[in-house]
Amino acid sequence: MLSEACPQCSSPLLRVGQDIYCANCDRRIVYAKADEEKTADGQLVKSILPDLRDTLIGKLASLKQVIETETDTETLTRLANLMVLLLQALEKLERMGE
Numbered sequence: 001m002l003s004e005a006c007p008q009c010s011s012p013l014l015r016v017g018q019d020i021y022c023a024n025c026d027r028r029i030v031y032a033k034a035d036e037e038k039t040a041d042g043q044l045v046k047s048i049l050p051d052l053r054d055t056l057i058g059k060l061a062s063l064k065q066v067i068e069t070e071t072d073t074e075t076l077t078r079l080a081n082l083m084v085l086l087l088q089a090l091e092k093l094e095r096m097g098e
């Protein structure tokens, strides 16, 4: 018996092989499998977060050097936009890692 309850009748669910059944409704519950897949994806994303963070910080560091020497206003505008995008990505990443 599983800890999850049937979304229809709230009866405890049964696992039969790879499938999850509600004995009360006599039907297979498919939502639980989708949740498992979602969790697997989430773990995969979480496992690459530290690497991704390092990459973004590295890009920001080299971008800072380019901005320091760049004098063309148009180029500076593009570089500043890129910096904002990188910072937003970094901020999003920090939130995901929590």
Ligand SMILES: [Zn+2]
Residues within 6 Å of the ligand: 006, 007, 008, 009, 010, 011, 022, 023, 024, 025, 026
């Ligand atoms: Zn049920």
